[in-house]
Amino acid sequence: xxxxxxxxxxxxxxxxxxxxxxxxxxxxxxxxxxxxxxxxxxxxxxxxxxxxxxxxxxxxxxxxxxxxxxxxxxxxxxxxxxxxxxxxxxxxxxxxxxxxxxxxxxxxxxxxxxxxxxxxxxxxxxxxxxxxxxxxxxxxxxxxxxxxxxxxxxxxxxxxxxxxxxxxxxxxxxxxxxxxxxxxxxxxxxxxxxxxxxxxxxxxxxxxxxxxxxxxxxxxxxxxxxxxxxxxxxxxxxxxxxxxxxxxxxxxxxxxxxxxxxxxxxxxxxxxxxxxxxxxxxxxxxxxxxxxxxxxxxxxxxxxxxxxxxxxxxxxxxxxxxxxxxxxxxxxxxxxxxxxxxxxxxxxxxxxxxxxxxxxxxxxxxxxxxxxxxxxxxxxxxxxxxxxxxxxxxxxxxxxxxxxxxxxxxxxxxxxxxxxxxxxxxxxxxxxxxxxxxxxxxxxxxxxxxxxxxxxxxxxxxxx
Amino acid sequence: xxxxxxxxxxxxxxxxxxxxxxxxxxxxxxxxxxxxxxxxxxxxxxxxxxxxxxxxxxxxxxxxxxxxxxxxxxxxxxxxxxxxxxxxxxxxxxxxxxxxxxxxxxxxxxxxxxxxxxxxxxxxxxxxxxxxxxxxxxxxxxxxxxxxxxxxxxxxxxxxxxxxxxxxxxxxxxxxxxxxxxxxxxxxxxxxxxxxxxxxxxxxxxxxxxxxxxxxxxxxxxxxxxxxxxxxxxxxxxxxxxxxxxxxxxxxxxxxxxxxxxxxxxxxxxxxxxxxxxxxxxxxxxxxxxxxxxxxxxxxxxxxxxxxxxxxxxxxxxxxxxxxxxxxxxxxxxxxxxxxxxxxxxxxxxxxxxxxxxxxxxxxxxxxxxxxxxxxxxxxxxxxxxxxxxxxxxxxxxxxxx
Amino acid sequence: xxxxxxxxxxxxxxxxxxxxxxxxxxxxxxxxxxxxxxxxxxxxxxxxxxxxxxxxxxxxxxxxxxxxxxxxxxx
Numbered sequence: 001x002x003x004x005x006x007x008x009x010x011x012x013x014x015x016x017x018x019x020x021x022x023x024x025x026x027x028x029x030x031x032x033x034x035x036x037x038x039x040x041x042x043x044x045x046x047x048x049x050x051x052x053x054x055x056x057x058x059x060x061x062x063x064x065x066x067x068x069x070x071x072x073x074x075x076x077x078x079x080x081x082x083x084x085x086x087x088x089x090x091x092x093x094x095x096x097x098x099x100x101x102x103x104x105x106x107x108x109x110x111x112x113x114x115x116x117x118x119x120x121x122x123x124x125x126x127x128x129x130x131x132x133x134x135x136x137x138x139x140x141x142x143x144x145x146x147x148x149x150x151x152x153x154x155x156x157x158x159x160x161x162x163x164x165x166x167x168x169x170x171x172x173x174x175x176x177x178x179x180x181x182x183x184x185x186x187x188x189x190x191x192x193x194x195x196x197x198x199x200x201x202x203x204x205x206x207x208x209x210x211x212x213x214x215x216x217x218x219x220x221x222x223x224x225x226x227x228x229x230x231x232x233x234x235x236x237x238x239x240x241x242x243x244x245x246x247x248x249x250x251x252x253x254x255x256x257x258x259x260x261x262x263x264x265x266x267x268x269x270x271x272x273x274x275x276x277x278x279x280x281x282x283x284x285x286x287x288x289x290x291x292x293x294x295x296x297x298x299x300x301x302x303x304x305x306x307x308x309x310x311x312x313x314x315x316x317x318x319x320x321x322x323x324x325x326x327x328x329x330x331x332x333x334x335x336x337x338x339x340x341x342x343x344x345x346x347x348x349x350x351x352x353x354x355x356x357x358x359x360x361x362x363x364x365x366x367x368x369x370x371x372x373x374x375x376x377x378x379x380x381x382x383x384x385x386x387x388x389x390x391x392x393x394x395x396x397x398x399x400x401x402x403x404x405x406x407x408x409x410x411x412x413x414x415x416x417x418x419x420x421x422x423x424x425x426x427x428x429x430x431x432x433x434x435x436x437x438x439x440x441x442x443x444x445x446x447x448x449x450x451x452x453x454x455x456x457x458x459x460x461x462x463x464x
Numbered sequence: 465x466x467x468x469x470x471x472x473x474x475x476x477x478x479x480x481x482x483x484x485x486x487x488x489x490x491x492x493x494x495x496x497x498x499x500x501x502x503x504x505x506x507x508x509x510x511x512x513x514x515x516x517x518x519x520x521x522x523x524x525x526x527x528x529x530x531x532x533x534x535x536x537x538x539x540x541x542x543x544x545x546x547x548x549x550x551x552x553x554x555x556x557x558x559x560x561x562x563x564x565x566x567x568x569x570x571x572x573x574x575x576x577x578x579x580x581x582x583x584x585x586x587x588x589x590x591x592x593x594x595x596x597x598x599x600x601x602x603x604x605x606x607x608x609x610x611x612x613x614x615x616x617x618x619x620x621x622x623x624x625x626x627x628x629x630x631x632x633x634x635x636x637x638x639x640x641x642x643x644x645x646x647x648x649x650x651x652x653x654x655x656x657x658x659x660x661x662x663x664x665x666x667x668x669x670x671x672x673x674x675x676x677x678x679x680x681x682x683x684x685x686x687x688x689x690x691x692x693x694x695x696x697x698x699x700x701x702x703x704x705x706x707x708x709x710x711x712x713x714x715x716x717x718x719x720x721x722x723x724x725x726x727x728x729x730x731x732x733x734x735x736x737x738x739x740x741x742x743x744x745x746x747x748x749x750x751x752x753x754x755x756x757x758x759x760x761x762x763x764x765x766x767x768x769x770x771x772x773x774x775x776x777x778x779x780x781x782x783x784x785x786x787x788x789x790x791x792x793x794x795x796x797x798x799x800x801x802x803x804x805x806x807x808x809x810x811x812x813x814x815x816x817x818x819x820x821x822x823x824x825x826x827x828x829x830x831x832x833x834x835x836x837x838x839x840x841x842x843x844x845x846x847x848x849x850x851x852x853x854x855x856x857x858x859x860x861x862x863x864x865x866x
Numbered sequence: 867x868x869x870x871x872x873x874x875x876x877x878x879x880x881x882x883x884x885x886x887x888x889x890x891x892x893x894x895x896x897x898x899x900x901x902x903x904x905x906x907x908x909x910x911x912x913x914x915x916x917x918x919x920x921x922x923x924x925x926x927x928x929x930x931x932x933x934x935x936x937x938x939x940x941x
Binding site: 368369370371374376378397398400401404416417418419420 | 513516517518519520521551552553555556757758759769808809
């Protein structure tokens with residue numbers, strides 16, 4: 001039987017199993033059907049819900065403009081799948097080609113797609129994390145619980161970590177009229193993702209909206225009362241604040257533990273896969289039946305020296321899922337590479353923040369359009385003399401242009417004259433990323449080195 | 465065909481009824497240099513990319529002397545240009561201010577709240593078709609509706625229409641690159657002054673006695689000169705564009721009896737059908753008022769700094785690299801990301817008003833009126849090559865239902 | 867009925883807010899918020915909003931049925 005016949009048989013009557021029933025998993029399933037896959041499709045998810053959209057959970061859901069339970073994702077088409085929801089995958093047996101579930105069931109596959117994503121990094125102290133009033137924010141249930149608490153008569157909230165999620169939560173709390181303290185280990189909000197220069201703008205934005213922002217401090221302990229309710233937080237500067245709610249926003253962790261011992265190249269930084277979404281094994285050999293997509297995947301990108309790139313981005317989940325699904329059911333020469341340029345957005349304090357490319361790789365920065373002082377600008381990041389990323393505050397319509405500049409390896413700094421250029425000459429500055437070995441809230445774009453079996457939890461220095 | 469003649473043909477009135485073969489010719493060279501140093505860009509991805517390019521300016525005073533400075537009032541008048549002929553940050557400040565009483569975030573329901581009144585206007589206009597065997601869609605329907613709408617939006621007395629109609633026409637003509645040469649420009653400057661004087665008086669009245677509409681809301685927030693420039697722009701744009709969109713929709717449907725039939729059975733077709741008209745027959749055919757602030761490489765050509773650049777929206781909307789079978793009118797088209805309202809920071813300010821008018825007018829027109837056909841095809845067109853549309857659209861009708 | 871906006875594509879043109887102000891809103895000058903679920907009363911407006919999006923970023927699913935085969939059971 002030729003390989004082509006195999007593909008035809010696979011497309012007609014193969015068994016595809018998708019572990020992770022969220023955005024990436026759903027879009028992959030839809031793509032499979034769209035492209036004519038008629039075999040069996042099993043969707044496995046640890047949450048009891050059909051795939052839902054997460055970005056609203058830290059924005060409109062906290063504001064009460066949408067209910068967390070209303071975030072189920074619209075479907076592009078019927079996917080005719082068997083759904084196994086509310087039960088987690090527990091292990092992978094590559095020899096037997098089956099996934100074992102937490103309830104003991106086994107699910108055999110011909111092609112496996114792993115889209116298990118990430119979860120919120122928990123508070124480091126389990127007993128403190130269990131206090132009534134301590135929240136993480138990742139799932140529908142998290143959002144619903146937090147919303148109930150925030151509208152249940154509390155007055156003061158502590159947000160731990162001023163990354164995107166933490167900042168969005170702080171923004172929502174201010175809009176709800178609550179007092180908010182934000183504690184951030186780094187020198188400013190968003191520094192991990194955008195650097196200190198832009199972080200200073202985010203800093204002003206938070207303070208302007210009445211946030212009690214404390215940078216350069218960490219929370220050392222959360223203290224409860226007699227009945228286990230959070231009542232106070234202790235900070236590394238020796239101070240303490242009385243709070244009823246703490247939202248832990250310390251970034252995300254990849255859900256790869258269930259793959260331990262399976263022989264695939266999965267670790268804390270994600271699952272290594274090639275540009276065609278095929279997962280590597282620990283020997284650096286690419287598998288042909290296991291694919292990964294979305295937040296959990298890390299894959300090499302030609303624009304960034306073929307380093308493995310790990311992204312926690314909505315658009316990447318969609319795009320990579322489509323590529324993975326396509327590649328799963330076609331012959332080698334028809335496979336397509338996943339070359340998505342990272343794109344990200346966040347809305348906080350009434351400002352639309354977007355980025356394209358990998359800002360954290362930048363060694364220089366210029367404000368190409370607008371002004372930092374007006375919180376309406378486009379900042380462009382350079383890396384070794386070429387444009388590597390851009391970030392905008394209320395300037396989304398310009399980002400497409402800089403996306404083209406990044407894709408074409410355009411020289412940095414962009415010396416040409418543009419509209420809304422506020423200075424005669426551009427004066428590139430250090431974007432001021434914190435020491436990458438000291439992670440703060442975690443960036444949403446990370447370069448994770450060249451090794452497929454990278455297992456260390458270490459940030460790759462941006463300027464090595 | 466030599467490069468000099470194509471633009472002359474596009475602006476030549478003889479090709480007004482069907483410029484699309486010329487646009488197809490134009491697309492063979494996506495970025496085309498005219499003999500006077502003007503660059504015409506006509507393919508979809510290139511037009512879209514330039515519309516989003518910060519090296520392209522809408523402020524024509526950036527053009528070297530000798531080129532037409534479209535939209536710039538005679539320096540002697542001391543008047544500011546309206547916001548479409550400015551660049552950020554001035555553009556953004558003006559547009560944000562003007563948007564406050566018009567749309568979100570501050571007034572998201574302002575236009576939505578006009579639907580009822582506009583529907584009433586449509587009803588009255590169509591009631592007047594009763595007993596007629598022949599109507600002129602332009603005079604009897606697609607002109608009066610947008611005029612009433614823009615008057616309501618701005619707070620301008622509808623009964624003054626005969627006065628500003630003439631000025632609006634003259635000003636719209638001045639956007640047309642070939643319009644009457646120096647004579648036409650002089651006429652436009654005069655119209656600009658007359659309309660400006662009229663609106664200045666009106667704004668002064670509104671300042672003292674605020675009423676409904678944007679002018680009253682904006683009077684305290686803007687300088688008299690900026691508000692006057694804005695009012696002129698919005699009044700002219702409100703007059704000269706949506707009329708074409710409504711007329712073009714009617715014309716296109718009457719040229720496609722199969723779709724007309726389908727539409728009458730399935731009124732839900734209105735929404736995609738209107739978007740397809742905006743692709744297929746965009747009311748603003750091209751934007752001849754941008755200028756390169758730096759050398760720009762696009763599609764293998766370098767547009768030198770200072771060059772006037774024309775973005776050919778109607779040609780881009782029929783680019784086969786973007787739209788399958790582009791000369792086919794197809795309301796079932798998926799992913800219809802047309803450039804009918806431009807894109808980028810200068811995206812048409814009035815687009816939502818135009819759409820609301822179209823959504824109110826088009827389904828009702830075809831629900832109530834039984835058409836027998838076009839009386840002239842092609843109909844007579846107005847002179848303007850930029851704001852292109854029929855001057856009259858005489859049609860035979862069999863009757864009007866309630 | 868459900869919808870989602872691809873906010874990578876969204877550039878804040880806000881055409882959807884004009885056409886369906888009960889479903890879409892702007893937070894500041896550019897940031898879009900949307901209600902992921904809407905009812906029959908909003909259907910016409912949402913349809914117009916989705917069609918008008920200059921960057922075609924709005925995905926709407928008009929099927930009101932719970933997805934076939936998705937049961938809220940565990941296991």
